[in-house]
Amino acid sequence: MxxxxxxxxxxxxxxxxxxxxxxxxxxxxxxxxxxxxxxxxxxxxxxxxxxxxxxxxxxxxxxxxxxxxxxxxxxxxxxxxxxxxxxxxxxxxxxxxxxxxxxxKLSSETQLVFNEEYGENFDQLDHDEYLVGEALLLKKELKIGEVQQLLDSSHVYPVIKRLIDKKVCFVWEALKETYTPKKETFVLLNPVYDNEDELAKLLNEDKKLQRAEKQMELLLSYLHLMKTEGEVSKPQLLKKSNATDAQLKGLVDKHILFLEKRHVDRLMYLPRNINIDFTLTPAQQTALEAVQASLVEKPVCLLHGVTSSGKTQVYIKLIEQFVRKGKQVLYLLPEIALTSQIIRRLQRHFGGYIGIYHSKFNQNERLEIWNKVKNGELKIVLGARSSLFLPFSDLGLIVGDEEHDASYKQQDPAPRYHARDGAVYYASLFNARVLLGSATPSVESYYNAQTQKYGFVTLNERFGGVQLPIINIIDTKKILRPDRDKVIISPELQAAIENTLQKNKQVILFQNRRGYSPYQICQACGWIPQCKYCDVSLTFHKNTNKLHCHYCGTVYPPVYTCMACGSDRFLTRNFGTEKIEEQLEEMFPKYRIARMDVDSVKGKTAHDSLIQQFEQQKLDMLVGTQMVVKGLDFEHVELVGILDADSLLSFADFRVNERAFQLMEQVSGRAGRKDTQGHVMIQVSNTRHPVLGYVQQHDYHSFYLHEIEGRKQFAYPPFSRCILLTFKHYVKDVADAAANSVAASLKTAFGNYLVGPAEPVVNRIRNQYLMELLIKLPREAQIIQHCKQQIQEQIAILHNHQYFKKVVVIVDVDTM
Structure with a gap:
């Protein structure tokens, strides 16, 4: 065999x-x-x-x-x-x-294993160490060969030795299991004292115990904990009684208490019970019944509900039905930031039936969740895209919340899969059902619903009858600044913030750039500091007083003199979240302001604690990037400001209008979620852009009709399937030649479907030059399959050629 x-x-x-x-x-x-x-x-x-x-x-x-x-x-x-x-x-x-x-995943090849305790701050590493450190942070393990490929050198051992000395990673060479169950010491009462008379005699008549006051306190604390908790761990007991190890040892030596080591879960689970303590509004109930009817006829249903319409409550009612049937449910979310708020809601209703799975958990915790899902102990899993791979034994329902979100698509490394589309296939293997939900569905999903491939349900009424927010457009062209830089906070927005804060309400300000200033420019000659390894300008971060490259992560000291003309006069252009935070602190010194972006939110619990502070009104204003947009529910937010809508509307991408509409509509949905109507202010110079009109009217359907016409005209998804080939090499001419060679070979069969090859907007990253070839194929399975085979053959032929041996070819199917 x-x-x-x-x-x-x-x-x-x-x-x-x-x-x-x-x-x-x-x-x-x-x-x-x-x-x-x-x-x-x-x-x-x-x-x-x-x-x-x-x-x-x-x-x-x-x-x-x-x-x-x-x-x-x-x-x-x-x-x-x-x-x-x-x-x-x-x-x-x-x-x-x-x-x-x-x-x-075990291997006997020499491997570097990332040291989780080192953290994510690589400021102390040089360039080569930084590259390997970042790759380890992403992949957790690297083979020596991968390090050689990454650094394009066979002499990598000095770099590896420095990383080991700095405790960034360890070497792991043996084929061995690395999982160790967690053990904890539990405290047990001598069975002799299970008898109430014996216990009373011990407490009232034992002179030695009565003289040892601390031991007596410790014993009483133990008896109290036993009564309330059912079992008592050693750390729990010492903390409650404020006692020492020596005092506990005294009771153990007297044979009153015993210690016992046991295997325990790394993750705490609540008691398992279902407690649905709310009733749906008539609109929600109608939507739920329509979803149920749709899922009987079709395996996938799209729920299009406006922001704050209470989609989560519809999900909870549907999940309850599947859990009561003994089925497992996967609740997918695009971002880890969202899980903390949703998990608190779901735990209130489902207790210990629910588990969480995402990349912030360490490997031991992930393994324990894996095993609990596999043996059916966990009925509901809430997770980001990687939770799609969990070993469900009896999957009944997958909920894809915020289904439009680009974070569902894995970018690097392979597999570059889309969790939403993978979920539809995975559910079909169990004959399970999929409910996709969004206030701003992706054009592809909405098209599938309109063509009746998916079931379709709408929920157009906000929870509690609250009106959708009023949206004002502020024309920044009319606001003159002496330095001609972009306006950060217009007088109109400043007055609205002041007014909102005086009413004891909260404000969210959104800017899709982190850092302090996206670029500096020499006033004399126009020189802009750029990254050595990437074809992009450097972003100044005031927090670290350094220039950062947001593509490769390299950090540079600040520049005070122009490298081209020697001038020391620099202007900062545009603005990131750091600069906004600084300006707000000057404008509103009495109020509490926080920033939510990749730089400020690090660690497993950082998202959760910041969100809870804002929920509990310990903060007045929250400035952030896309993290503040997605599905968060804050009942005291009355005003939302979008500070630079031009940056959302000007990407070179066929999805630019879709993304801009989704971001603006989603961030506006954070305003006025309870009691009062919210207010949204959008600062923009291109006030005539058609997307702004659809956002002002909260009219997704009209936006979709406008967008789908353009997609049809230029054969973009959903009318085609896009495959993007990216060619990477350290020599520009080699990358160009490789892309043109593959394009020429594919031209015979697929000439009408090829776009390029061409340089992308950023054509050099980590010292590698990039060329792209886009293939737009008709939605015919036979043509798509034939093209995929041809691509794989051409890549194999390319790598057999000595000149192209080191060209990296990345294939991205359904590119985002």
Missing amino acids: FAEVIIPLALPKNYTWAVPEHLLEQVKPGVRVEVGLKQTKRYAGVVKRIHDERPEFFEAKDILNVLDAEPIVYPEQLKLWEWIARYYMCSEGEVMAAALPSHF
Whole structure:
């Protein structure tokens, strides 16, 4: 017998190993097996299938060992991996590497493992160390070969040694399990004292105990905790009684208490109960019934509900029905920032039935959630896109909240999958149902609903009958500034902020740029400081007093003299969240202001604590990037300001109008969610842009009709399938030649569908030059499949050519 095994490498097809006689009963699909490649390399791979087809062109090596008694993944997951690999043009090994917690991915190759305790601040690292550190932060593990590829050098050992010395990472060479269960010491009462008379005698008559006051206090604290909690851990007891280890040891030596070590969960779970303590409004109830009817007829339904219409409550009622049937539910969210608010709501209603899964959890915590989902202990999982890979055994429903969000699409590394589309396929394997929800659906999903591929339900009434916010457009061209820079806060917006704060209401200001100033410019000659490794200007961050590249992460000292003409007169142009925060502190010194962006919100609980402070009105104003836009619910926010709408409306991308409408409508939806009508002020110079009119009217349907015409005319999705090929190389001419070579080969069969090759807007990142080739294919499965095969063949031919051997080709299917 032979086994097709998936190993966590980017191999074009899965390798086959022979199953030795003595392992025949243990080897089954879904278990991990230890296999060898070349002479010394060892991998833990997942068995995909067992068969009796002897390989024709090579002698199959034996499987060395079986690592699991039971499968760690189910057949449905293996089918999902296969579909993602086939559809998104990557290998099943790459999908496996993304899907499994690190503790399941074992290898005997020398690997660097990221030290989670080091954190995410790489300011102390030089450029090469920074590149490897950042790659480790993203991937958690790197092979030596990957480091050589990353630095384009075979001499990487000095860099690796410095990283180990600085404790950024560790070396891991042995094939071994790295998961260790967490143990905790629990305190137990001697069974002798289970008898109430014996316990009373001990407390009232034992002279030694009565003389040891602290021990007596400790014992009484223990008895109280036992009564309220049911079991008592050692840290819990010492904290409550304010006692020391020595005092506890005294009670243990007297055989009154015993200590016992036990395996415990790293994550705390609430008691398991369902408590739905609200009733739906008539509009919500109608929407729920329409969703239920739709899901009977079609597997996918789109719920288009205006902001603050109470979509979450409709989800909760639907989830309750599936949980009561014993089914599992996956609740997908695009951002970790959203999970903290939603989890508090869901825990109130479902208690310990619910678990969370996202990248901020460490690997041990992820493994424990994985196992609880696999054995059916967790009925509801709330998570970001990676939670799609969890091993559900009886999935009944997937809720895709904020389904329009671009964060559902993985950008780097492979697999570059879209969690929303993957969810629709994954649900079909269980015959489960999918509910997609948004106030601003993606054009593709809305098109699917309009063409009746998906069910469609609308919820047009805000919860509590609150009106949608009034939207004012402020023309920044009419506001003159002596330095001709952009207006940060117009007099009109300043007056509205003052008025809102005086009413004890809150304000959110949105700007889609972090940092202090997106670029500095020499007043004398116009020179702008740029990154050495990327073709972009540097952003000044006042917080660190450094210039940062937002593409490769390199940090530079501030520039005081122009490198071109020597002048020391610089102007800062445009503004980021740091500069807004500084200006607000000057304008409104009495009020409490916070910033919410990637730089200010770090660590597992940072999002949650900032959101809770704002919810509890411990803050008056919140300035932020897209983090403040997405689905957050603050009942005291009355005013929202969009400070630079021009930056949203001027990207070179076919989705620019869609993204701009979604961002502006979503951020305006944070205003006036309870009692009073909210107010939104949009600062913009291009006041005639058609998207602004649709936002002012909150008219998604008219926006969609306008947008779909343009998409149809120029054959963009949903009328085509887009595949983007990006060619990367350290020499510009090589990247150009590689892109043109592949384009020429594809031209014969797909000439009408090719756009490019051309340089992207940013044509150099991390010292690699980029060229792009876009393929817009008609929605015909046969043509798409043929094109994908041709692309893979052409990439293989390209890499066989000595000149193009080191060209990196990235294939992005359904590019965002």
